Amino acid sequence: DAEITQSPRHKITETGRQVTLACHQTWNHNNMFWYRQDLGHGLRLIHYSYGVQDTNKGEVSDGYSVSRSNTEDLPLTLESAASSQTSVYFCASSEQGAYNEQFFGPGTRLTVL
Amino acid sequence: DQQVKQNSPSLSVQEGRISILNCDYTNSMFDYFLWYKKYPAEGPTFLISISSIKDKNEDGRFTVFLNKSAKHLSLHIVPSQPGDSAVYFCAATGTGTGSARQLTFGSGTQLTVLP
Numbered sequence: 001d002a003e004i005t006q007s008p009r010h011k012i013t014e015t016g017r018q019v020t021l022a023c024h025q026t027w028n029h030n031n032m033f034w035y036r037q038d039l040g041h042g043l044r045l046i047h048y049s050y051g052v053q054d055t056n057k058g059e060v061s062d063g064y065s066v067s068r069s070n071t072e073d074l075p076l077t078l079e080s081a082a083s084s085q086t087s088v089y090f091c092a093s094s095e096q097g098a099y100n101e102q103f104f105g106p107g108t109r110l111t112v113l
Numbered sequence: 114d115q116q117v118k119q120n121s122p123s124l125s126v127q128e129g130r131i132s133i134l135n136c137d138y139t140n141s142m143f144d145y146f147l148w149y150k151k152y153p154a155e156g157p158t159f160l161i162s163i164s165s166i167k168d169k170n171e172d173g174r175f176t177v178f179l180n181k182s183a184k185h186l187s188l189h190i191v192p193s194q195p196g197d198s199a200v201y202f203c204a205a206t207g208t209g210t211g212s213a214r215q216l217t218f219g220s221g222t223q224l225t226v227l228p
Binding site: 004033035040041042043044045048058090092094100101102103104105106107 | 147149154157202214
């Protein structure tokens with residue numbers, strides 16, 4: 001069965017370190033998204049991609065970067081982790097076109113000390 | 114400035130009764146609305162959606178109502194079951210949000226169905 005996976009599921013890091021969160025989907029979806037979930041804010045969009053070599057900034061992109069070298073993967077990098085980036089991160093994917101639901105991964109809980 | 118608001122952080126309902134979850138939006142460009150359900154330690158899963166050309170969409174025990182003039186939608190669950198206990202997110206999208214149809218989420222409502 002097609003799926004979307006995230007790794008690691010839990011990560012503890014220190015302020016200033018570079019961290020990369022992996023997202024892999026086997027749906028062959030063109031669109032991929034990264035969100036963060038914080039209490040009181042719901043899910044906020046960090047970055048998204050419409051296809052290979054395409055990346056775009058979302059609502060809360062400062063301090064994050066993504067790259068899309070193939071259809072299946074959209075890794076999220078925190079260049080220099082900050083305590084404000086402690087959060088739960090969700091990756092999602094969808095087919096191209098309007099009104100297509102997004103399928104979410106299980107999430108990565110990141111703690112920055 | 115939250116464009117999608119869920120003003121009730123939590124809701125408790127007795128098993129078998131109706132659960133009503135509410136959502137308000139401010140952006141007039143939104144034309145498609147979705148509800149996602151999220152269990153602890155899992156990602157959100159799509160539950161039901163509604164286009165702005167409709168005012169009601171039903172799927173089994175779940176019905177979503179849309180009142181465009183009030184910019185308000187609600188999710189009704191009848192009858193509520195203990196397995197419905199989860200966080201429910203309202204989301205909206207519309208023209209001008211990009212070809213990928215970016216979603217704007219509310220902050221979520223924790224539903225607890227008591228046995």
